Amino acid sequence: MKILVTGGAGFIASHITDALVNEGHQVVVLDDLSSGFEKNVNPKSKFVKGNICDKELVEKLFSEEKFDLVNHHAAQMDVRRSVKDPAFDANTNIIGTINLLQNAIKYKVKKFMFASTGGAVYGEQIYFPADENHPTQPRSPYGISKLAVEKYLYFYNAEYGLNYTILRYANIYGPRQNPFGEAGVVAIFTSKLLKDEQPIINGDGKQTRDYVYVGDVVKANLLTLEDNSNDIYNVGTGIETDVNSLFTKLNNILKTNKPEKHGPLAAGEQLRSVITSEKFHKKFGWKPSKRLEEGLKHTVEYFRNNLKT
Numbered sequence: 001m002k003i004l005v006t007g008g009a010g011f012i013a014s015h016i017t018d019a020l021v022n023e024g025h026q027v028v029v030l031d032d033l034s035s036g037f038e039k040n041v042n043p044k045s046k047f048v049k050g051n052i053c054d055k056e057l058v059e060k061l062f063s064e065e066k067f068d069l070v071n072h073h074a075a076q077m078d079v080r081r082s083v084k085d086p087a088f089d090a091n092t093n094i095i096g097t098i099n100l101l102q103n104a105i106k107y108k109v110k111k112f113m114f115a116s117t118g119g120a121v122y123g124e125q126i127y128f129p130a131d132e133n134h135p136t137q138p139r140s141p142y143g144i145s146k147l148a149v150e151k152y153l154y155f156y157n158a159e160y161g162l163n164y165t166i167l168r169y170a171n172i173y174g175p176r177q178n179p180f181g182e183a184g185v186v187a188i189f190t191s192k193l194l195k196d197e198q199p200i201i202n203g204d205g206k207q208t209r210d211y212v213y214v215g216d217v218v219k220a221n222l223l224t225l226e227d228n229s230n231d232i233y234n235v236g237t238g239i240e241t242d243v244n245s246l247f248t249k250l251n252n253i254l255k256t257n258k259p260e261k262h263g264p265l266a267a268g269e270q271l272r273s274v275i276t277s278e279k280f281h282k283k284f285g286w287k288p289s290k291r292l293e294e295g296l297k298h299t300v301e302y303f304r305n306n307l308k309t
């Protein structure tokens with residue numbers, strides 16, 4: 001297949017690109033390098049540096065390449081930034097996506113895959129773990145923009161027959177996650193500990209997340225490549241881990257012995273977040289294969305070898 005991967009210089013989609021290339025697909029990566037890195041882009045893919053909001057560039061790309069499928073991972077994904085600057089978030093995550101969707105229709109793309117979030121779209125959960133029918137009450141503009149795109153996909157399917165798969169990811173961690181941003185607590189803590197710096201835990205550290213290894217997310221994308229159910233699937237482990245325990249696990253793996261240090265809770269940050277992937281498991285047989293400790297060890301190893309101080 002000829003596949004457009006947006007955000008393919010970033011953490012998750014660079015791994016997806018690698019897997020798609022390995023499976024023999026032709027991949028074009030579109031990324032503006034705002035948080036991704038050109039070194040992450042698979043050398044066997046074609047790299048186009050550009051913004052998904054750039055109407056001229058995106059139309060030219062679609063008209064020339066004739067994609068079968070779009071795998072859309074490019075996004076403004078900083079929850080705090082979305083709170084401070086909701087218009088920027090909406091412009092990238094909603095208007096930018098509409099730009100891709102309009103071209104997908106015009107140039108007869110068969111399917112659109114979308115990286116949504118199983119944290120921010122549910123908001124503070126009413127029950128645990130959340131399934132796909134849990135009420136969606138985003139507590140941040142980021143969650144709102146992701147949910148809005150889900151609704152647009154429903155519309156584009158109903159109106160134009162564009163097939164889609166929406167994967168609502170839990171908290172993903174692993175090699176290549178950017179340790180310099182505000183998001184990605186595993187990458188941030190690991191890089192700080194490796195540099196002998198003190199990580200700051202937001203709030204009391206009792207907020208929980210569902211941590212899923214990036215390799216398992218890649219498998220979820222491969223499994224749904226040909227899926228035309230036009231549906232939404234949670235991709236998580238169903239296991240809740242609080243930030244303090246995560247910090248302890250990393251401290252132990254790295255043998256760093258740093259004390260816990262706490263700062264203020266960030267705006268828009270949720271308290272408890274954990275999702276079930278029962279529906280995804282039943283339909284596709286997907287299960288997370290890496291336990292957290294094992295995934296953390298791989299991630300630490302990666303950062304040990306790749307972090308430039």
Ligand SMILES: NC(=O)c1ccc[n+]([C@@H]2O[C@H](COP(=O)([O-])OP(=O)(O)OC[C@H]3O[C@@H](n4cnc5c(N)ncnc54)[C@H](O)[C@@H]3O)[C@@H](O)[C@H]2O)c1
Binds near residue numbers: 168
């Ligand atoms: N990391 C997680 O835990 C997580 C959880 C749920 C959903 N997601 C979603 O997965 C996707 C990828 O996240 P990630 O963790 O790999 O982040 P990332 O920041 O590493 O990747 C995003 C990529 O998109 C690019 N990008 C951003 N804005 C762009 C634009 N306007 N035009 C073109 N490219 C642009 C960035 O340069 C970057 O390479 C995002 O859509 C995110 O919302 C991530």
